[in-house]
Amino acid sequence: MTKVTMTVNGKSVSAEAEGRTLLVQYLREGLGLTGTHVGCDTSQCGACVVHVDGKAVKSCTVFAMDVAGSEVCTIEGMANADGSLGVVQQAFQDHHGLQCGFCTPGMVMSSAALLAENPRPSESEIRHYLEGNICRCTGYHNIVKAVLAASGQDAGAMAAE
Amino acid sequence: MPKDTGIGASTKRREDLRFLTGRGVYTDDLSLFGQAHAVMVRSSVAHGRIVSIDTAAAEAMPGVLAVFTGEDFKDVGGNPAGWLINSRDGTPMREPKRPVLAHGKVRHVGDAYAAVIAETYAQAKDAAQVLADATVIEELPAVVDMRAAVANAANRVHDEIPDNLCFDWGWIEDNRAAVDAAMKAAPHVVTLELTNNRLVPNAMEPRASIGEYFPGTGDYKLTTTSQNPHLTRLLVCAFVMGIPENKLQVVAPDVGGGFGSKIYHYGEEALVLAAAKRLGRPVRWTAERTESFLSDAHGRDHVTKIELGCTKEGDILAIRTETLANVGAYLSNFSTATPTFLHGTLMAGPYKVPHVYVNVKTVFTNTAPVDAYRGAGRPEATYSIERAVDKMCRELNLDPFEVRRRNLLTPDQFPYTTPVGLVYDTGNYQATLDKAIELADVSGFEARVAESAKRGKLRGMGLSTWIEACGIAPSHLVGVLGSRVGLYDAATVRVNATGTISVMTGAHSHGQGHETVFPQIVAEKLGIPESSVEIVHGDTAKIPFGMGSYGSRSLAVAGSAMDRALDKIIAKGKKIAAHMLEAAEGDITFADGKFSVAGTDKAKSFGEIAFSAYVPHNYPLETLEPGLEETAFYDPANFTYPAGAYICEVEVDAETGKVDVVAFTAADDFGNVMNPLIVEGQVHGGVGQGIGQALCENTSYDENGQLLTGSYMDYAMPRADDVPFYTVDHSCATPCTHNPLGVKGCGEAGAIGSPPAVVNAVIDALHRGGITHVAHIDMPVSPNRVWQAING
Numbered sequence: 001m002t003k004v005t006m007t008v009n010g011k012s013v014s015a016e017a018e019g020r021t022l023l024v025q026y027l028r029e030g031l032g033l034t035g036t037h038v039g040c041d042t043s044q045c046g047a048c049v050v051h052v053d054g055k056a057v058k059s060c061t062v063f064a065m066d067v068a069g070s071e072v073c074t075i076e077g078m079a080n081a082d083g084s085l086g087v088v089q090q091a092f093q094d095h096h097g098l099q100c101g102f103c104t105p106g107m108v109m110s111s112a113a114l115l116a117e118n119p120r121p122s123e124s125e126i127r128h129y130l131e132g133n134i135c136r137c138t139g140y141h142n143i144v145k146a147v148l149a150a151s152g153q154d155a156g157a158m159a160a161e
Numbered sequence: 162m163p164k165d166t167g168i169g170a171s172t173k174r175r176e177d178l179r180f181l182t183g184r185g186v187y188t189d190d191l192s193l194f195g196q197a198h199a200v201m202v203r204s205s206v207a208h209g210r211i212v213s214i215d216t217a218a219a220e221a222m223p224g225v226l227a228v229f230t231g232e233d234f235k236d237v238g239g240n241p242a243g244w245l246i247n248s249r250d251g252t253p254m255r256e257p258k259r260p261v262l263a264h265g266k267v268r269h270v271g272d273a274y275a276a277v278i279a280e281t282y283a284q285a286k287d288a289a290q291v292l293a294d295a296t297v298i299e300e301l302p303a304v305v306d307m308r309a310a311v312a313n314a315a316n317r318v319h320d321e322i323p324d325n326l327c328f329d330w331g332w333i334e335d336n337r338a339a340v341d342a343a344m345k346a347a348p349h350v351v352t353l354e355l356t357n358n359r360l361v362p363n364a365m366e367p368r369a370s371i372g373e374y375f376p377g378t379g380d381y382k383l384t385t386t387s388q389n390p391h392l393t394r395l396l397v398c399a400f401v402m403g404i405p406e407n408k409l410q411v412v413a414p415d416v417g418g419g420f421g422s423k424i425y426h427y428g429e430e431a432l433v434l435a436a437a438k439r440l441g442r443p444v445r446w447t448a449e450r451t452e453s454f455l456s457d458a459h460g461r462d463h464v465t466k467i468e469l470g471c472t473k474e475g476d477i478l479a480i481r482t483e484t485l486a487n488v489g490a491y492l493s494n495f496s497t498a499t500p501t502f503l504h505g506t507l508m509a510g511p512y513k514v515p516h517v518y519v520n521v522k523t524v525f526t527n528t529a530p531v532d533a534y535r536g537a538g539r540p541e542a543t544y545s546i547e548r549a550v551d552k553m554c555r556e557l558n559l560d561p562f563e564v565r566r567r568n569l570l571t572p573d574q575f576p577y578t579t580p581v582g583l584v585y586d587t588g589n590y591q592a593t594l595d596k597a598i599e600l601a602d603v604s605g606f607e608a609r610v611a612e613s614a615k616r617g618k619l620r621g622m623g624l625s626t627w628i629e630a631c632g633i634a635p636s637h638l639v640g641v642l643g644s645r646v647g648l649y650d651a652a653t654v655r656v657n658a659t660g661t662i663s664v665m666t667g668a669h670s671h672g673q674g675h676e677t678v679f680p681q682i683v684a685e686k687l688g689i690p691e692s693s694v695e696i697v698h699g700d701t702a703k704i705p706f707g708m709g710s711y712g713s714r715s716l717a718v719a720g721s722a723m724d725r726a727l728d729k730i731i732a733k734g735k736k737i738a739a740h741m742l743e744a745a746e747g748d749i750t751f752a753d754g755k756f757s758v759a760g761t762d763k764a765k766s767f768g769e770i771a772f773s774a775y776v777p778h779n780y781p782l783e784t785l786e787p788g789l790e791e792t793a794f795y796d797p798a799n800f801t802y803p804a805g806a807y808i809c810e811v812e813v814d815a816e817t818g819k820v821d822v823v824a825f826t827a828a829d830d831f832g833n834v835m836n837p838l839i840v841e842g843q844v845h846g847g848v849g850q851g852i853g854q855a856l857c858e859n860t861s862y863d864e865n866g867q868l869l870t871g872s873y874m875d876y877a878m879p880r881a882d883d884v885p886f887y888t889v890d891h892s893c894a895t896p897c898t899h900n901p902l903g904v905k906g907c908g909e910a911g912a913i914g915s916p917p918a919v920v921n922a923v924i925d926a927l928h929r930g931g932i933t934h935v936a937h938i939d940m941p942v943s944p945n946r947v948w949q950a951i952n953g
Contacts, residue, residue, distance in 0.1 A: 020283070034190035035183015037417075039365045040450040044873030047365060075183035089181040093173055096842045100672030101180025102365040102417025108181065127882035134873065136365050136418050137672045139849025139911070140881040142842055 004068045008033065009077030017064040023057075024048045026064035027074060035075040035105050039134070046133030049106040049113075050074045056113035058132075075105035078112065088112045088150045095155060097146035099137035107133050111147045120151050163837075167685035171838035174677040176670070185415040188369040188386050189447045196371070197226055199433055199446040200285040202275035202292050203455060204267035207303035207527040207866020208318070211265060211274060211296070219277055219292035224284030226440055228292065229276045229432060231264030240426055241400045242492035245643040246328050246501055249520075254328035257319040257525075259491035261401065261428040261435075267298060268318055268490035269527050270868055271455025273428060278436050278444055303527040303866035307464060307485040310524050318490055318525040327488055327497065327523040332505035332581060340518035343479035347470025351553045356939045357541045359462035359487065359860040360853075361876060362534045364671075366417020367448040368457065372433030376441060380408050381434050387413040387699075388423045388669050389709020392646070394701050396426040396494065402434065409434075413699040416671035420850070421533040422457045423671065424711050425494045454871045459860055460534020462487035463500065463541045469549040470516075473557060475564040479516035480508055482545055486523045486531075493532035497523065502642045503538030503630070503712075509579040510546040511590045511628040511804050512568040517580045527866045533711065535850055535912040539629040544940075547625040547917035551924065552936060561921075562603070565594060565626045565806075572895075583630060585802045588830060592893035594626060597806035597828035600888050609810070610929060618812040620823075621926025625807045627914040631906035632717030632801035632897075649796035650714070651705035652723035654730050656789035658775035660689070660768035664726075665697045667707010668719035673908065674839045675715060679723060681835055682902065686727045687767055688754025705792055713906025716835060717801050717897070724901045725793035733789060734770045740781040741765055741773060801897045801905040805829035807848075809918035813926040818948030820923055822852055826888040827914065832897040832905035840907045844889045847911020853879035854912070855919035859941050877941070916940060927951065 004021075005014040008031060015030030027033045027050070038060055039047035048060040051073040078086045085093060088111050098104040107130070114121060114129045121129065126147045127140070135143060148155040164170040179185050216228040239258035246254045263274040275292055279285035304310045304318050310325040318325055331337060344350060366386060373382040381404060387393045390411040398406045416423060429446050436444040448456070463486050470479040486500035505519035550568075554561045569590040570577055577585045606622055613620035633639075636647035653665040662683060668675055680694035697703050707719055731751050738756035739746040742763050750759050757764040765773075773780055774789040810824040827844050834840050857877035861869040870876040896903030923942050927935045927950070935950045 018283070028190075029192070032192070033183065034187075035185075037187070037366070038189075039367070040873050042450065042872050042874055045365065045450075075181075079182055085178070085181060092181055093177040096174065096838050098174075098177060098180055099674070099842060099846065100365065100418040101176070101185050101415065102187065104180050105183055123886075124882070127880075130881040134365065134878050134880065136363055136420065136850070136878070137846045138842060139845035139847070139852075139879075139887065140884055141845040141849075141887055144881060144886070 004064050006068055006070050006072055008072045009074060019065060021064045023059040023062040023064045023067055027059060033074050033076050037102055037105060039103065044134065045103070046106040046110060047103050049109040049133065051109060051113060056110050075108060078108060088115065091146040091150035095142045095146040095149055097138065097142045103133060103135045107135065107143055111150065114147065115151055120153060123148065166691055167681055168835055170681060170836065172677055172681055172691060172836055174674050176674065176676045187366055187415045187417055188371060188384050191371060191384060193371065193443040196443040196445050197278050197280060197440060198282040198285045199276050199278050199436060199444050200289040201273040201429065201446065201452065202277065202289045204263065204270060204272040204274060204298065206267065206298060206300045207270050207305065208301040209267050209298040210301060211267060212299050213297045214275060215295040216292060218295050219288040222284065222288040222291055224280035225277060225288045226280065227278040227436060229262060229436065231260055231262040231274055234261035235264050237261065237403065238401045240396065240428065242497050243494040243645050244498040245645065246330055246497045248328045249331040249334050254497060255322045256492055257322065261431045269529050270866055271452065271529060272490065273456070276432050278440065305526055305528065305862050305864060305866045307487055307524045307526060310526050311522065318527055322525060325525045327492065327525060330501050330521045332519040336516065336580060337518050340479050340481055340516040343516040344468060344470040344481055347478045348473050349471050349557060351469040351471065351549050351556060353549050353552050353937060354466045355545065355548060355937065357461045357463040357465065357544055358854060358940045360460045360534055360858050361454055361860055362420040362422035362457060362460055363878060364418030364420055364422055367450055367453045368423065368427065369447040370430045370433045371443055371445040372437035373443045374438040374441065380410065382410045382412065383430055383434055384412045384414060385430050386416050386423050387411065388416070388419040388671055388711055390669065390699055390701050391667065391706050392709055393426050393430065397431060401431050410702045413669055419671045420535040421460065421537060421711060425458055425532060450873065451871050454876065455868060456529060458493045458530045458532035459489065460531065461541060462531050465545050467545045467549045469553055471553055475553060475557060475559045475567055477512055477514040477568050480514055480546065481518050482508060482520065484521045486521055487526055487528065488523045489526060489528045489530035491530050493530040496530060496532040499533045499538045504542050506581050506583050507539050507542040507628065507630060508546065509581050510543065511570055511626055513570050513574065515580060519581065528862055535847065536909045537712065539909065540913045540916060543625065543627045543913050544917045547627065548920060548937065551921040555928065561624050562598065565624065566591065569594065569626060584799060586799055586898045587895045588802060588804050589893060589895050590626060590804055593804065593828040593830050594806040596890055596893050597808050597826050600828060600890055601808040601824065601826035613812050619815055619926040619930035620810065620812050621922045621929055623809045623918045623920065623922030623925055625914050625918040625921065628802055628804040629909060629913050630800035631713035631803055631909065632797050632900065633712035633714045634797065635799060636796050647796065648708055649794050650707040650719035650722045651792065651794045652719060652726045653705050653790065653792040654723065654726040656730060656771045658772060660693065660771045662694045663697055664694065664723055665704040666719050666723060667704055667709065668715040669699050669710045673710065673715060674836065678836045678839060679720065682720060682723065683727060689767055713908040716902060716904045717900055717906050718795060718797055720902055720904065721900045722793045722795035725795055726791045729791035729793060730789060733791065736785055737770050737773055737780065738765050741779060798899040801832065801900065803829060803831050803905040803907065803910050805910060805914055807914040807918040809922040811919065811922040811926055813923060813947065815930060815951055818944035818951065820856055820942055820947060822885055822919060824885060827911065828890045828893060829907065829910050830893050830895055831891050831907045832894055833903040834891050834894065835904065840891055841889050843907045844911045845887055847909060848887050848915045849879055849884055850912045851915025852884055852919055855916040855940050855942055857883065857941050857943065923947065
């Protein structure tokens with residue numbers, strides 16, 4: 001076991017990790033940040049997406065040691081400083097973009113990464129970008145609407161109820 | 162003007178705040194002091210005799226605390242089937258024992274025959290591999306294909322069941338001769354053989370369980386991913402482990418989706434409890450996704466021949482079906498009800514068809530157990546009927562909209578007794594059909610066909626009109642049908658001294674939004690703010706004995722129980738108010754949160770009455786108990802019957818066979834709608850799953866029983882770019898006539914009505930494109946299958 005240090009949600013943290021410890025295990029078991037979920041183990045479902053140095057990364061497929069020293073942001077770091085929901089989070093609530101909530105952290109992190117790259121994505125750009133995040137509850141309708149709304153676009157006009 | 166609070170308001174979900182900030186607490190998020198980790202050792206062959214398991218090497222591995230095998234559970238009970246079905250000849254179904262861990266034989270790939278408990282997950286996993294290597298299993302021929310299972314009596318999944326049949330069921334057997342005669346006399350008979358593809362429910366949260374044992378009291382605690390913690394407790398206690406129910410607490414915390422797969426009790430739950438007791442430590446287990454594919458109960462998997470007798474004008478005269486339904490290697494808890502009473506009873510659809518007969522043979526195979534998955538039997542019935550009706554239209558050159566109109570029950574026919582044993586209470590199927598036609602812009606379809614053609618695409622439109630039976634279920638009826646349990650539900654409404662309210666409900670929310678919707682109903686009824694109401698669910702130590710959430714039953718059954726309990730609260734409040742206001746009880750009215758003396762301005766607020774109930778200084782103690790807390794159990798008088806009309810538009814690329822769903826319209830009748838935002842979300846999700854079944858999802862076993870689709874790299878889940886925006890409507894509402902909220906249930910509709918609409922649209926596109934030799938394509942209608950059909 002080795003002590004691995006990185007910055008998570010703006011704070012310098014360290015926890016013990018084996019060589020085989022995945023970033024998601026480091027976050028969940030080492031730091032107790034259980035908002036990041038494991039849904040598939042094969043990099044397919046995206047429930048584990050976090051930001052590493054600003055990029056969306058599937059934390060079930062990265063060794064913790066490989067990102068030592070990086071800046072990591074998780075779902076726990078997405079709210080505003082006063083604790084209120086961030087823009088993407090608020091749009092997900094406003095548009096009922098979540099049901100069971102299990103894929104939601106990954107969806108929010110991927111959506112935020114998309115909007116950082118592409119502030120006004122089209123519907124098809126959103127659908128294409130979120131291809132790596134599986135949701136079993138929503139049929140994606142309200143997720144896409146939420147991302148449109150978070151980018152300042154009129155989701156209601158583009159998506160029929 | 163939309164309401165902004167109470168019944169009918171699109172209240173935003175309060176539970177979202179924790180889910181959106183990473184503060185949800187799912188089973189695997191819990192970390193307990195002293196916890197040990199379990200890893201299951203699963204069969205790599207579909208069928209085999211366990212010759213020997215040498216546990217010594219695994220036990221000697223670093224960190225290993227215990228090894229369990231089937232031997233450790235051979236004297237405890239089996240995980241039972243919840244419904245006992247008789248065959249047509251009256252003989253009872255075969256119910257082989259389903260042990261906690263396989264003993265003697267393994268019967269499907271993924272069948273757990275041992276478990277390793279270690280200090281860390283990684284140590285348990287390492288030792289599980291060593292144990293697997295030290296196990297000798299003599300492989301036996303696998304029974305995989307249902308037809309072969311029935312035909313070849315030499316291969317047996319269970320040695321004591323010679324023909325691999327669980328039962329051979331006829332519904333309704335007494336009607337058979339009349340149906341046969343009607344079919345023979347029919348001017349035209351449509352015949353269709355189809356497969357309802359096997360699906361894996363794939364809740365995004367894999368199953369997980371944590372067992373605890375408290376030696377000081379002898380109490381157990383099971384934290385588990387369950388849709389119905391009380392049912393799990395009942396099964397663990399009364400059938401499997403023999404623990405008194407009052408010594409086991411079952412908690413289902415935040416649960417990441419269920420879709421049926423988390424209704425059932427699974428062996429891992431018994432394993433972690435037994436291990437916790439032996440070790441004196443909490444023992445946890447979480448499935449990897451591939452374990453979920455291998456061991457969660459699967460869904461659907463029917464092979465059906467449907468015959469539909471009709472006039473040349475398209476009046477349906479008779480329906481007859483023969484189905485082989487796969488139950489897998491063991492009976493899961495609802496697996497015998499799903500292909501029978503959730504399937505055969507719906508085979509009249511929404512139509513005035515006089516003669517219906519359904520035959521279902523359930524077949525054991527060396528595959529994972531198959532049980533209820535979103536819709537559960539009703540999607541299979543709907544798919545059979547709606548594909549056959551579509552084929553009838555094509556064979557007789559009839560308009561599918563007009564044919565539906567000819568056959569749909571009309572509003573004046575309710576209540577309507579079907580030839581398959583149900584009594585539909587109310588509906589207006591023409592209204593939802595008309596609404597769907599309007600919203601889907603059917604009149605503009607030909608122009609869209611032309612537009613698609615310019616881009617080289619074949620455009621098609623598919624329709625389905627469907628009905629389901631929800632609000633499961635009247636206990637007396639399901640008892641007659643073979644259920645081992647009642648299917649009522651329960652609620653306790655606790656008014657706290659300061660006027661806030663806690664509702665303990667037997668329903669369980671794993672995405673449905675009960676924490677938001679149930680308070681809307683309480684707020685409406687009591688005239689208090691939604692924010693004053695809190696819902697407690699998912700913990701047998703806190704909630705009354707309820708049956709949980711599945712079958713679109715939460716509001717219809719548990720919501721009705723809550724409504725009844727609120728009635729009792731109001732009735733007691735009137736007694737308290739009468740005393741405080743020095744009036745006769747009969748003169749007290751309750752409205753807008755106030756108890757008033759009729760015809761006067763004398764009134765007490767709900768809060769004042771609550772306070773008086775708990776601080777009874779001015780209170781009729783000689784005739785009335787203090788406190789304000791009421792429980793109601795509600796047993797529905799009938800099923801509820803949501804219904805609707807779905808229209809799908811697809812574009813087919815005839816070069817590649819790729820199908821795109823370009824528009825989807827759902828017009829549903831759910832009765833009264835409590836929260837439109839949430840209801841629409843339920844339909845979106847159901848339709849998404851239905852499109853998944855129709856276009857991409859399939860569970861594939863090879864001839865040796867190896868699961869070929871054991872991860873998301875092989876099993877094609879629908880993704881965001883596989884589906885369009887949906888148009889959904891629930892304005893054509895005919896309230897349920899027999900529950901107090903007038904609700905019918907909305908959770909399964911989308912998954913029931915959508916697959917035939919999609920497949921009908923694909924066939925329509927091909928025919929419009931001149932490819933008229935394709936009468937049917939089995940789901941999933943993948944590019945490969947479409948291309949093969951076109952070029953076959």
